[in-house]
Amino acid sequence: MMLRDRIGKWVLSWPPLIYLLVFFLVPTLIMAFAAFRYPGDYGGLAPIFLEEDGKRILNLTLENFHRLVEEPLYIELFIKSAGYALLTTAVCILMGYPLAWLIARSGKRYRDLLLLMVILPFWSNFLIRIYAWMIILGPQSAFSHAVNMVLGVFGIAPVRLLFTPFAVIVGLVYVHLPFMVLPLYANLEKHDMSLLDAAQDLGANAWQRFWRITWPLSLPGVFAGSALVFIPALGMFAIPDILGGTDSIMIGNLIKQQILDTRDWPFGSVLSLMLTGGVLGIAVIGSLVARGGKKRG
Numbered sequence: 120m121m122l123r124d125r126i127g128k129w130v131l132s133w134p135p136l137i138y139l140l141v142f143f144l145v146p147t148l149i150m151a152f153a154a155f156r157y158p159g160d161y162g163g164l165a166p167i168f169l170e171e172d173g174k175r176i177l178n179l180t181l182e183n184f185h186r187l188v189e190e191p192l193y194i195e196l197f198i199k200s201a202g203y204a205l206l207t208t209a210v211c212i213l214m215g216y217p218l219a220w221l222i223a224r225s226g227k228r229y230r231d232l233l234l235l236m237v238i239l240p241f242w243s244n245f246l247i248r249i250y251a252w253m254i255i256l257g258p259q260s261a262f263s264h265a266v267n268m269v270l271g272v273f274g275i276a277p278v279r280l281l282f283t284p285f286a287v288i289v290g291l292v293y294v295h296l297p298f299m300v301l302p303l304y305a306n307l308e309k310h311d312m313s314l315l316d317a318a319q320d321l322g323a324n325a326w327q328r329f330w331r332i333t334w335p336l337s338l339p340g341v342f343a344g345s346a347l348v349f350i351p352a353l354g355m356f357a358i359p360d361i362l363g364g365t366d367s368i369m370i371g372n373l374i375k376q377q378i379l380d381t382r383d384w385p386f387g388s389v390l391s392l393m394l395t396g397g398v399l400g401i402a403v404i405g406s407l408v409a410r411g412g413k414k415r416g
Contacts, residue, residue, distance in 0.1 A: 162382025
């Protein structure tokens with residue numbers, strides 16, 4: 120019986136394991152190896168081996184890493200991208216938490232409808248939705264006229280909404296908000312409401328009930344949603360390309376430029392490794408903070 124159980128576990132675990140190895144680990148190793156190579160004369164990668172005095176030598180270098188360290192522009196761009204992703208995550212928490220709470224506390228009939236509305240944007244193409252924001256934020260749109268009209272009442276000069284950091288944040292929040300709402304809803308829906316009733320009977324007001332009971336219990340959902348928002352937002356390149364200006368590029372745009380435009384694959388690989396390492400480091404820190412919160416709880 121134990122042998123059958125072991126075989127069943129291997130049958131279930133091997134397909135996803137092979138998938139991860141082939142489509143994630145192998146490309147990452149290829150990218151890591153490309154980071155130590157020279158760019159080709161016409162882009163791409165130079166040959167791995169060179170003939171010198173009748174001998175074949177490895178054509179590898181650390182120049183790409185030196186370039187990353189010597190020019191602070193790339194580190195500054197990574198920090199800027201992390202700031203964009205962090206702001207996006209914070210806005211998604213502020214907007215997604217009340218919405219998730221509303222869905223979790225609604226009746227089943229309305230709950231299903233509200234969940235459908237949250238996932239409805241996934242039914243349309245990503246680029247179409249981003250281009251729609253170009254129309255909404257454009258200088259001739261009704262929304263821009265309304266915003267500038269309100270600003271004019273307070274004596275503030277008209278502002279441009281499109282091709283600004285504001286437009287990038289709006290696009291990032293719009294795309295990633297469902298990834299915050301769904302984990303929060305899954306967590307809040309399981310809360311025992313009798314705990315809030317007991318706290319109310321003991322004299323706790325609404326804010327105390329939220330801060331002492333609801334918020335600590337919802338932290339796993341907050342951490343899960345934050346990871347689902349922060350990590351993809353950090354490497355996003357399509358939204359800054361479409362909605363942002365030249366001052367709103369992120370690290371993903373630079374990687375795309377190095378790989379596709381200038382065809383400097385080795386340096387693009389170095390930047391990708393920096394992004395991957397940064398994401399893993401942030402994920403480890405977040406995991407440690409989450410464990411510390413659980414222990415204190």
